[in-house]
Amino acid sequence: MMNRPGALLAAALCAAVPLVGGLAATDAAAQAKTSVVIGMTLEPPHLDPTAGAAAAIDEVVYANLFEGLTRIDESGAVRPALAESWEISEDGTTYRFTLREGVTFHDGASFEAEDVVFSLERIRAEGTENAQKDLYAAIESVEAEDARTVVVELSQPQGDLLWRLGWGDAVIVDPASAETNKTDPVGTGPFAFDGRVQGDLIRLTRFEDYWGEPAALERATFRFIPDAAAQVAALLAGDIDAFPNIGAPETVARFEADPRFEVAVGTTEGETILSMNHRRAPWNDVRVRRAIQHAIDRRALIDLAMIGFGTPIGSHFAPHHPAYIDLTDTAPYDPEKARELLAAAGVETPIKAVIKLPPPTYARRGGEVLAAQLKAVGIELELVPVEWGQWLAEVFRDPWDFDFTIVSHTEPLDIGIYARADYYFGYDDPDFQAHIAELEVEAEPERRQELLVEAQEMIADSQVNGFLFQLAKVGVQAAGLEGLWRNAPIQANDLTAVRWE
Amino acid sequence: MLAFTVRRLGQFLATLIAASLVVFLALEVLPGDAAQILLGVEATEETLAALRRQLGLDEPAMSRYVAWIAGLATGELGTSHIYGTPIAEMLGDRLAISLPLAALAFAISTAIALPLGVFAATRRGRLGDWLVIGFAQIGLAAPNFWFGVLLILIFAVTLGWFASGGFPGWEAGFWPALQALLLPALALALSEAAILARVVRSAMLETLGEDYIRTARAKGLSGRRVLFGHALRNAMIPVATILGLQFAFLVMGAVIVENVFYLPGVGRLLLQAIFQRDLVVVRDLVLLLSGFVILVNLLVDLAYGAIDPRPRPAA
Numbered sequence: 125m126m127n128r129p130g131a132l133l134a135a136a137l138c139a140a141v142p143l144v145g146g147l148a149a150t151d152a153a154a155q156a157k158t159s160v161v162i163g164m165t166l167e168p169p170h171l172d173p174t175a176g177a178a179a180a181i182d183e184v185v186y187a188n189l190f191e192g193l194t195r196i197d198e199s200g201a202v203r204p205a206l207a208e209s210w211e212i213s214e215d216g217t218t219y220r221f222t223l224r225e226g227v228t229f230h231d232g233a234s235f236e237a238e239d240v241v242f243s244l245e246r247i248r249a250e251g252t253e254n255a256q257k258d259l260y261a262a263i264e265s266v267e268a269e270d271a272r273t274v275v276v277e278l279s280q281p282q283g284d285l286l287w288r289l290g291w292g293d294a295v296i297v298d299p300a301s302a303e304t305n306k307t308d309p310v311g312t313g314p315f316a317f318d319g320r321v322q323g324d325l326i327r328l329t330r331f332e333d334y335w336g337e338p339a340a341l342e343r344a345t346f347r348f349i350p351d352a353a354a355q356v357a358a359l360l361a362g363d364i365d366a367f368p369n370i371g372a373p374e375t376v377a378r379f380e381a382d383p384r385f386e387v388a389v390g391t392t393e394g395e396t397i398l399s400m401n402h403r404r405a406p407w408n409d410v411r412v413r414r415a416i417q418h419a420i421d422r423r424a425l426i427d428l429a430m431i432g433f434g435t436p437i438g439s440h441f442a443p444h445h446p447a448y449i450d451l452t453d454t455a456p457y458d459p460e461k462a463r464e465l466l467a468a469a470g471v472e473t474p475i476k477a478v479i480k481l482p483p484p485t486y487a488r489r490g491g492e493v494l495a496a497q498l499k500a501v502g503i504e505l506e507l508v509p510v511e512w513g514q515w516l517a518e519v520f521r522d523p524w525d526f527d528f529t530i531v532s533h534t535e536p537l538d539i540g541i542y543a544r545a546d547y548y549f550g551y552d553d554p555d556f557q558a559h560i561a562e563l564e565v566e567a568e569p570e571r572r573q574e575l576l577v578e579a580q581e582m583i584a585d586s587q588v589n590g591f592l593f594q595l596a597k598v599g600v601q602a603a604g605l606e607g608l609w610r611n612a613p614i615q616a617n618d619l620t621a622v623r624w625e
Numbered sequence: 626m627l628a629f630t631v632r633r634l635g636q637f638l639a640t641l642i643a644a645s646l647v648v649f650l651a652l653e654v655l656p657g658d659a660a661q662i663l664l665g666v667e668a669t670e671e672t673l674a675a676l677r678r679q680l681g682l683d684e685p686a687m688s689r690y691v692a693w694i695a696g697l698a699t700g701e702l703g704t705s706h707i708y709g710t711p712i713a714e715m716l717g718d719r720l721a722i723s724l725p726l727a728a729l730a731f732a733i734s735t736a737i738a739l740p741l742g743v744f745a746a747t748r749r750g751r752l753g754d755w756l757v758i759g760f761a762q763i764g765l766a767a768p769n770f771w772f773g774v775l776l777i778l779i780f781a782v783t784l785g786w787f788a789s790g791g792f793p794g795w796e797a798g799f800w801p802a803l804q805a806l807l808l809p810a811l812a813l814a815l816s817e818a819a820i821l822a823r824v825v826r827s828a829m830l831e832t833l834g835e836d837y838i839r840t841a842r843a844k845g846l847s848g849r850r851v852l853f854g855h856a857l858r859n860a861m862i863p864v865a866t867i868l869g870l871q872f873a874f875l876v877m878g879a880v881i882v883e884n885v886f887y888l889p890g891v892g893r894l895l896l897q898a899i900f901q902r903d904l905v906v907v908r909d910l911v912l913l914l915s916g917f918v919i920l921v922n923l924l925v926d927l928a929y930g931a932i933d934p935r936p937r938p939a940a
Binding site (some may be wrong): 171176177178252253254259307322325348354362512513514535 | 781
């Protein structure tokens with residue numbers, strides 16, 4: 125498992141340590157502590173979850189600092205948060221929320237129905253910085269009926285509104301502090317902001333006036349360490365208690381063997397796909413796309429690129445979702461079949477193509493493996509590494525200058541992107557668009573389930589993209605630390621239940 | 626000397642202006658924009674346009690360049706697009722780490738390299754010389770991030786004497802802060818010391834072969850006075866040149882070493898700002914760093930005059 129290319133230093137570091145032993149880390153973790161240091165790879169630019177799309181913001185503030193009307197828990201289920209309960213009208217367009225009493229913001233301001241009205245109106249306001257404005261487009265009006273009741277009117281029914289309200293983008297803020305939340309966040313959560321050293325760390329302390337069950341931890345620190353080898357060293361030295369998403373999966377075997385640490389492997393919402401540019405021939409030919417899927421050996425890809433972490437997928441859907449169906453057999457690994465299909469489509473091999481690879485390991489290493497697999501059927505990939513800024517400008521937006529790219533689509537339940545003809549891979553299918561439009565307004569759970577299953581089948585049959593694997597969440601934490609999420613139904617490090625044994 | 630200094634200062638300013646143009650134009654052709662990176666892939670066109678307007682990204686390039694230079698001239702550096710905090714403040718915080726780090730690394734590398742280089746030159750061809758050459762070879766071959774990881778492994782993971790990285794801040798006290806900088810400075814200094822030791826050695830060997838050294842010896846001066854009073858002083862000219870160049874390498878090395886030790890310094894900020902297309906920060910940082918390098922070269926030029934009067938222009 126260890127002799128894979130890449131992140132060699134991190135692996136070397138792991139291999140070397142057992143020989144010299146580690147003395148420093150043990151004691152710190154063993155005592156019953158009331159503080160924790162969480163390591164993250166990326167630093168949040170600022171701390172306002174209602175502005176901007178950086179996942180790192182939610183990974184610090186979600187459920188810790190800020191709360192919404194509802195919240196999403198570790199299993200992905202929707203639970204009441206600042207809304208104690210709600211009633212939905214027969215036609216599914218009116219939501220009446222009953223708010224929790226005795227809630228205060230960290231600065232002492234009390235939580236009122238007006239704050240909810242303000243926060244939800246703000247998402248849709250002119251000049252908003254909210255990155256998920258579209259998610260709440262169905263909201264027509266928000267009104268405070270009294271101090272504890274808020275009524276939300278929709279222009280059309282929306283089956284998953286409560287789930288959408290549980291996103292970090294819809295947390296409730298106080299009008300008085302809304303503008304300064306980026307640098308001095310004030311929420312209603314169990315932890316309050318206690319300072320930041322830009323480029324290094326963010327400190328939280330327990331909020332003593334929290335409305336719900338108080339957190340077990342008194343203090344929490346988030347530290348940002350981009351380098352994979354440094355992450356390993358910081359864990360081994362005991363400077364970091366947990367890395368919920370470790371940078372280099374090849375280091376995990378070493379931690380598994382060490383009793384001072386626990387390895388937690390869970391799931392994420394990241395469907396990792398080989399996106400194909402439907403605006404370019406021959407990738408707009410379903411036979412060619414099916415040939416490509418037949419050429420891909422998902423298991424080998426996961427083993428080589430991700431050191432075995434990841435679940436094969438056959439469509440654009442997360443395996444842990446109740447509506448998931450296994451479609452990996454739609455076009456199983458069969459290079460012979462791939463060559464036949466390419467020939468039938470009139471593609472002259474070898475054919476050259478450009479694959480643009482953003483920075484994450486799954487793309488850079490995955491690209492190398494796929495290049496080898498596709499070469500075997502006569503498709504020669506030119507590997508072009510790009511960083512995210514370039515990727516957004518060249519691949520994601522017009523001019524869509526790519527043949528292939530590898531990207532993990534981390535938004536939860538995002539199969540709807542296949543209904544957008546102007547999306548970067550350019551799949552334009554009126555049938556699928558009508559199907560998603562129907563799903564959008566369907567609130568009845570069983571019917572929604574059926575529609576979701578059909579949606580998966582439709583894009584698998586059209587083989588819109590190469591469906592590779594569901595990204596795993598691989599975390600390493602000190603033994604005795606409990607309550608961190610194993611799975612990531614949304615990108616968050618919820619500390620409310622975290623404690624030391 | 627005065628005319629020489631004034632001319633050099635004029636060159637310094639001209640180079641800085643040229644650098645600002647190059648920096649600005651290079652960032653203009655860089656694909657990607659801060660608004661898209663901030664708002665991600667799900668943002669609506671309308672939201673993106675609003676943010677671009679707010680950040681001033683919709684202005685024409687020429688007026689943005691003029692506004693930038695005018696801002697620099699008046700000390701108004703603007704606000705970071707990504708962090709939303711004043712750039713001047715951020716730079717101050719980051720420089721409070723990177724400058725002491727560079728100075729410490731500079732001091733360590735000089736303290737190692739000068740004695741080693743002189744020692745090797747006086748032991749030419751003997752065991753001591755070979756050992757120094759061997760050290761220099763290893764120091765040159767091994768990249769500083771590797772040294773960094775090695776130092777962390779020994780001193781943080783195994784011995785537990787140091788933290789594996791991070792910076793407690795100067796407000797935590799002088800010693801804790803210095804301690805946090807020691808390992809990264811050492812990692813930076815080792816490869817610099819290796820280069821410098823070789824230069825010192827060869828410069829010393831060259832001057833030791835000069836006629837005036839033989840003359841000095843013939844006058845009956847002690848070996849030590851010949852070595853330090855005559856040979857080392859004259860060997861300092863190439864050494865000073867290399868020291869100036871090394872400052873630029875220290876800045877580059879800091880980008881990497883600050884990542885390995887997760888120090889929130891200028892190098893780390895530069896890397897983050899580039900990846901996030903926080904171009905207002907990138908251009909200020911790059912210009913600042915170029916300014917430093919140009920300034921150090923200016924100082925080296927001026928120092929030549931102090932070490933050896935010969936290059937001083939006649940008119």
